Structure formats: structure tokens, C-alpha cells
Amino acid sequence: MQCRAGCGACCIAPSISSPIPGMPEGKPAGVRCVQLDARNLCRLFGSPERPEVCSRFVADVQVCGETREQALHLLGEWERLTAA
Numbered sequence: 001m002q003c004r005a006g007c008g009a010c011c012i013a014p015s016i017s018s019p020i021p022g023m024p025e026g027k028p029a030g031v032r033c034v035q036l037d038a039r040n041l042c043r044l045f046g047s048p049e050r051p052e053v054c055s056r057f058v059a060d061v062q063v064c065g066e067t068r069e070q071a072l073h074l075l076g077e078w079e080r081l082t083a084a
Helices: 052-056 068-082
Strands: none
Touching: none
């Protein structure tokens, strides 16, 4: 599946433990990444500054569902289930 333009759920729901420009300690789950713009697009997309975990994310119906709301919920559940 292709990412839904303007979704941004993968930049909000999961935690990111690696540094992000503007968030040197990474970001907690449920917190909007500072690199997510007003249109819910990543300002670092295609940039070498983009964290590897973000670059490696692949949209899939199992984690993204059919809507942005489902993606936020499903990614939040995956985060909860895999949190240490």
C-alpha cells in the first residue's frame, strides 16, 4: 500500500528513540514530531537527517488500516504492545 498523503500517523503514534532535528532525545509515543508540517507531511522526507527508523517504515494495511484514524489507533496499539 502507499502512504496516504497528509496522514502523518506514523509521525505521531509511535515513539522514536533516535534523535530527530528539533527533538534530540527522540519523541514519545502520541507526541507529534516537530518535523511534521501543517499538512501532515514530513519536512525531512528524503533528507539524510531523517531518522533511519522513519526511512524504513513501510505502510501496510495491518498498521495503517483504511483511514488516518485507524492508523493512529493501530500504530498506537502496536506501540503499546511492543513497549518495554
